[in-house]
Amino acid sequence: MRYLETLLARDLRLATPAMRWSLAEAALEEAGRRFEPRVVETLAPALKDADPRGLLALMKKYPDSPNAAYLAAVSRASLGDLDTIEAWRKFFALHDGRDPVHVLAFARALLETGDRQEAALQVQMALSRMPPYSFFARAQKPIESLAVGYQGYLRQARIAVLGSSTTSMLVPVLKALCFRDRIQADFYQGLYGAIDQEILDPQSGLHAFQPSIVLISVQWRDLDLPAISADETAVVEGIAARYESLWTSLRQRFGCHVIQQAFDSPGEDAYGYLAGSLSGGRSRIGSAVNQSLLKRAPSNVSILDTPGVQRRAGEQQWADAMLWHKFKQHPANAALPMLGEECAAHIRAVLGLTRKVLITDLDNTLWKGVIGEDGLDGIGIGPDSAEGEAHAALQSYMLDLKARGILLAVASKNNPEDARLPFQRHPHMRLRLEDFAAFEANWNDKASNIRAISEKLSLGLDSFVFLDDNPLEREWVRSQLPQVAVVEPASNSVFHFARALDQAKYFFALSLSQEDLSRAEQYRIEAARDNLRAASSSMGEFLAQLNMRAAAVPVSDSNISRVVQLINKTNQFNLTTQRYTEAQVRDAASNPAGWARAFELSDRMGSYGLIGVVMAKPGRDIKTWVIDTWLMSCRALGREMENFMFDRLMAAAQASGVRRIEGVYRPTPKNNLVAGLLERFGFERVAETGEETRFVMDMPDGFEATASHIQNTSGQETAAEAMA
Numbered sequence: 001m002r003y004l005e006t007l008l009a010r011d012l013r014l015a016t017p018a019m020r021w022s023l024a025e026a027a028l029e030e031a032g033r034r035f036e037p038r039v040v041e042t043l044a045p046a047l048k049d050a051d052p053r054g055l056l057a058l059m060k061k062y063p064d065s066p067n068a069a070y071l072a073a074v075s076r077a078s079l080g081d082l083d084t085i086e087a088w089r090k091f092f093a094l095h096d097g098r099d100p101v102h103v104l105a106f107a108r109a110l111l112e113t114g115d116r117q118e119a120a121l122q123v124q125m126a127l128s129r130m131p132p133y134s135f136f137a138r139a140q141k142p143i144e145s146l147a148v149g150y151q152g153y154l155r156q157a158r159i160a161v162l163g164s165s166t167t168s169m170l171v172p173v174l175k176a177l178c179f180r181d182r183i184q185a186d187f188y189q190g191l192y193g194a195i196d197q198e199i200l201d202p203q204s205g206l207h208a209f210q211p212s213i214v215l216i217s218v219q220w221r222d223l224d225l226p227a228i229s230a231d232e233t234a235v236v237e238g239i240a241a242r243y244e245s246l247w248t249s250l251r252q253r254f255g256c257h258v259i260q261q262a263f264d265s266p267g268e269d270a271y272g273y274l275a276g277s278l279s280g281g282r283s284r285i286g287s288a289v290n291q292s293l294l295k296r297a298p299s300n301v302s303i304l305d306t307p308g309v310q311r312r313a314g315e316q317q318w319a320d321a322m323l324w325h326k327f328k329q330h331p332a333n334a335a336l337p338m339l340g341e342e343c344a345a346h347i348r349a350v351l352g353l354t355r356k357v358l359i360t361d362l363d364n365t366l367w368k369g370v371i372g373e374d375g376l377d378g379i380g381i382g383p384d385s386a387e388g389e390a391h392a393a394l395q396s397y398m399l400d401l402k403a404r405g406i407l408l409a410v411a412s413k414n415n416p417e418d419a420r421l422p423f424q425r426h427p428h429m430r431l432r433l434e435d436f437a438a439f440e441a442n443w444n445d446k447a448s449n450i451r452a453i454s455e456k457l458s459l460g461l462d463s464f465v466f467l468d469d470n471p472l473e474r475e476w477v478r479s480q481l482p483q484v485a486v487v488e489p490a491s492n493s494v495f496h497f498a499r500a501l502d503q504a505k506y507f508f509a510l511s512l513s514q515e516d517l518s519r520a521e522q523y524r525i526e527a528a529r530d531n532l533r534a535a536s537s538s539m540g541e542f543l544a545q546l547n548m549r550a551a552a553v554p555v556s557d558s559n560i561s562r563v564v565q566l567i568n569k570t571n572q573f574n575l576t577t578q579r580y581t582e583a584q585v586r587d588a589a590s591n592p593a594g595w596a597r598a599f600e601l602s603d604r605m606g607s608y609g610l611i612g613v614v615m616a617k618p619g620r621d622i623k624t625w626v627i628d629t630w631l632m633s634c635r636a637l638g639r640e641m642e643n644f645m646f647d648r649l650m651a652a653a654q655a656s657g658v659r660r661i662e663g664v665y666r667p668t669p670k671n672n673l674v675a676g677l678l679e680r681f682g683f684e685r686v687a688e689t690g691e692e693t694r695f696v697m698d699m700p701d702g703f704e705a706t707a708s709h710i711q712n713t714s715g716q717e718t719a720a721e722a723m724a
Contacts, residue, residue, distance in 0.1 A: 020046050021054040024071070028062050035066040035095045044074050066095035074105065084109045096471045100131035104139055111142060120146045120179075121482050127180035129488050130341065130504070133333045136173050143179050153184040154462070155351040155568075155579060160206055162190040162198050163217035166329040170217070173340035181348055192328070199249050207253070212581060213350060214250055215259045215304075215343060216243070219330050220266050220286055227271050229280040236285060240292035247301050255583040258301040259346045262290040264310045264331070267319045299561065300583040302346050302510045309338050312503070345505035351579060352568025355485060355506040356459060357437070358401060359450060361468035362412040362419055365497070366431065367391050372418045382428025390494040395430035397498045402435055405516030406507050407457065407523065409438040411449040411466070416441045437523040446473050447480035457523070458634045460571060460670065465506045467497065511561040515609040525606040526635065532605075539638075543709035546603040548639060550707075551714035552648040555589035555596050555613075562610045563598050566631060571670040573642070574631040575663065575677065585615075588628070593618035595625065595652050599645055601636055601710075611636040614645055616653075619662055625653055627663040630677075643707035646681050648714065650703050663695040681706070 024043050031039060047055060055075055062068040069091035073084060088106040092098070103126035110119035123143060126135070159174070161167050171189050178185040188209040190198040195216060198206040206214075229235045247258050263286045269275040275283040287307075294303050310318050313335040320332035331339060348354055363370045368380030368387045380388040381395075402408050408431070412419050419441030423433045433439065438456050440449035446468070454461050461483035468474050474486045489500035509516075529546070536542035555563050564582045571577065580588070589596040599612035612632040616625040627649075632641060653661055663678045679685065683695035705712075 021058070024054075024058060025061070028058065028065050028067050031065070031067050033064055033066065033094070035070070035097070037099070040067045040070045044071060047071060047075065064094060066091055069094055070102075073109075085113060096475070098125070098129065098475070100126040100129050100135050101138070103129075104135065104142070108142055111145065116146060116149070117151075120150055120152065124180045124182075125478060125482070127176055128485070130337065133173070133336050136176050136337065139176060140172050143176050147175075147179055147184075150179075150184075152182050154182040155353060156184045157347065157351060158186050158188070158209065158212045159347070160188040160190060160198075160209055160211035160214045161217060162195045162206070162214060164193050164195060164222045165217070165219060165324075166192060166327055167217055169329060169333060170336055170340065173336050174215075174343055177340050177344040178347065181344060181353060183347065183351065183353070185347075196246065199246055199253070211254055211256050213257050213259065213347060214254070216246070216261060218261050218263060219306075220263050221330075223263060223282075223286060223289065225282045225285055227269070227275070227282055228278060229282075229285060232280045232285055232288065235280075236288045236292055239289050240296055243293060244296050247298065251298075251300055251583045255581060255587055256300070257350045257581045257583070259304055259343060259350075260293060260297070260301055261304045262293060262306045264306045264318070267315045299511070300581055302349070304342055304346060306339070306342075309335070309342050313338050341503075341505065345508035346510070349508050349510045350568070350581065352565065353462075354509055354569075355406075355465050356463040357407040357409055357453070357457065357465065358398065358501075358507075359409045359411050359453060359464055359466050359484075360398070361446075361470070361473065362410060362414060362422075362441070364469040365391075365467060365494070366395060367422060367426075367429075368494070371422060372414055376421055376425060379422060379426070381422070381426060387494055388428070390497075392428060392430055394494060394498050397501065399430055399435065401507060402520055403517075404507075404509075404512060405519040407437040407519060408435055409453045409457070410436055410440060411446050411453065412441045413443055413446070414441045434524070435520070437520060445476065445480075447477050450477065450481055450484060458637075465501075467501065469494070469497075511565070513562040513565060513610075515562055515565075518607075518609065522606070522608065522635065528605055529603075540709075543640065546605070546639070546709070548601065548603045548710045549713045550599060550601045550641065550644050550710045551712070552597040552599055552614075552645075552652075553714065555585065555598055559598050559610055560585060560589075563613055566610070566613055566633065567629060570631040570633060571668070572634055572673050573637065574671050575627065575674050576629060576666050577668050577671060578629055580629075588615050588617065591617065593622065595649070595656070597648060597652075599632070599641065599648075601639065601641055608633070608635055612641060612645055614649055616649065616661070619660070623657065623659040625658050625661050627661065630663075630674075640707045640709050642677065643705075644710045644712070647705045647707055647712075650699075653699060654703075659699050661697045661699065663697075664692050665695070666692045 024047060027039050027043060055072060058068050059072055069087055072087035073091050088109060103122050107119045107122035107126070110122060119142070123139060123146060161171055161174070167189055171187055175185065175187060188205060188211060190206060198204045201207070223239060225235070243260060247260070250256055250258050265283055265286060269282060271278070271281060275281040278284065290303070290307065297303055317334040318331050323329040323332055360366060368391060369378055371379055381391050382388045398408055410419070420433060422429050423431060438453040440452055442449070450461070450464060450466065454464070461481055465485045465487060466474070466477050467487045469492050471492060474488065477484055478486050485504070485506050487497070487500050487504065489496040532545060533542045536545065553559065560582060564580065564585055567585065568579050588594065594615070594617045596615040598610050599614070600610050601608040613629055614627070615629040617628045618624070619626045630645070632645065649661070663683055665675060665678060667675065678695040683697045685693060686696050687694040
């Protein structure tokens with residue numbers, strides 16, 4: 001086809017308008033049903049101003065040609081009953097691939113017709129395919145247009161980018177990725193090379209902006225190192241201490257999260273190998289500084305793995321000497337999407353948008369072959385083939401995900417008995433049935449099975465990642481469940497599955513709590529609770545048999561990571577859906593005029609872990625508390641835990657001399673569950689707008705506990721403890 005393309009380009013230049021249609025017809029005939037992007041991109045400009053009737057004739061003659069559908073889609077001519085949107089839909093129906101540029105063109109057409117919601121969805125899908133930098137330049141204006149009035153945001157953030165080099169090309173990439181991740185982000189770009197000034201000067205633009213997240217973008221030149229330094233330890237300590245001081249200033253001034261880029265390596269060093277092997281060598285010190293930053297970083301600071309991004313990009317894409325010397329830009333444009341993806345992973349983790357569940361297909365995904373046709377001995381898994389080893393390695397990767405708290409689930413078109421057989425009897429399977437929190441094997445479509453898994457696990461669809469070798473299944477799930485992240489490997493070969501999962505950073509986390517480590521076990525225990533509930537004659541009998549114990553505990557170093565995680569991830573049982581960084585939670589918890597507690601629950605079958613948070617801040621006077629945060633994990637629903645939380649709040653308020661408690665409910669698409677919570681406990685509705693409803697309760701002289709099936713193990717709370 002490359003030869004055809006060359007001849008076609010030559011002939012089109014010489015052809016009359018009428019002859020161009022003959023050339024187009026010959027090209028489409030040669031291509032058949034195989035999409036040839038170079039051919040159609042050669043044809044499209046030549047046919048742009050031609051008689052549209054010729055294009056319509058081509059469509060009728062080649063109704064199954066993706067090339068004809070593409071030409072119709074990109075043409076600005078009138079096609080009678082066949083409009084541009086229909087042409088794009090037909091093209092995608094005939095062609096399995098989803099080139100981000102094509103999807104963006106489709107989104108532009110949708111935007112022009114006023115279908116902003118579908119246009120936004122298509123742009124987000126295109127961005128999920130990790131397009132090159134050129135795509136971001138093309139998409140900037142449509143994204144800016146779509147971001148205005150977009151209703152699908154999950155989080156808000158104020159993100160400042162402070163750099164020692166030019167960051168103007170990075171910020172649009174970050175804006176696009178935030179839009180993809182449904183984050184309503186306002187950005188501030190600091191003055192060039194003025195990181196310290198922006199942070200330390202109270203009159204700087206950064207102080208006026210008041211960020212919630214700050215990215216400190218640095219590079220190897222900022223270390224200003226000679227080829228060999230005399231005192232390696234002193235140099236490393238001095239550099240690390242400087243950035244630690246900046247982190248402290250940022251926390252004190254803004255209570256924000258800091259994303260600190262680690263230092264990359266110079267592309268050229270006259271010392272070569274010696275730069276890393278000799279004491280005081282430039283590369284060796286750079287690595288040591290990065291390690292020192294990791295060790296020093298407090299919980300509100302995360303270190304971005306710039307060297308890892310540099311390795312994945314490769315030096316040819318990472319650095320461009322011309323861009324640096326002319327424009328002081330580093331890294332090069334080609335590497336910015338990779339760097340942006342790494343930044344976006346940190347931002348998602350800070351805001352509680354890390355995915356929680358990996359749903360996998362079975363046939364040709366966890367093993368080679370089709371179990372229902374090939375049988376147990378016919379599928380490939382393990383050391384007998386390269387593909388079998390790759391499938392086993394993928395299963396090992398999934399086991400590692402499970403070990404750090406990611407739930408695994410199956411959605412497969414199979415007979416249930418066939419689907420379970422390899423897990424039960426194949427000697428080389430790494431995964432077993434008990435490793436899965438949900439197992440849907442039937443002949444329903446994959447989207448329906450994912451919905452069933454969502455219901456079973458009581459998790460939103462935006463918690464899921466879907467892995468399948470079949471591109472048609474992937475596109476079906478995308479079209480039906482846009483909230484689900486669909487893994488798009490470089491090919492449909494198992495050799496690319498683990499890398500695609502890893503590089504997309506769906507499960508990127510900044511901390512690991514005890515609840516994360518025990519999550520799979522918690523779901524196994526929950527299944528036993530479900531069995532007990534089914535055998536009980538009433539809900540009261542079920543709750544009584546659980547022998548529940550709960551405690552309200554102070555927010556402390558030992559549990560703050562989990563508290564912040566809950567605050568930023570809980571959507572359904574959440575009165576206000578306020579999101580906070582760790583620094584902000586620490587400040588709230590240490591306020592002696594307020595009250596902040598984390599809640600733990602256990603029963604005879606095991607521990608639920610830390611499952612709830614209540615934070616009350618002082619109101620207009622010392623006798624008033626305002627409930628700022630009241631949330632609970634859905635795992636504790638139906639256990640009277642909200643009653644227990646209310647009881648502890650009332651006891652603390654009474655012990656502290658509080659006479660009035662105010663509350664607010666801010667509705668979201670997901671938290672209707674708690675719309676009547678405050679009124680249920682006796683609060684009076686006093687004001688209502690479209691965005692929130694406000695409530696108030698005057699403290700009674702005495703009150704009775706409302707959680708009748710939970711033993712309080714937090715002890716009698718004194719006034720001093722309540723205000724700790």
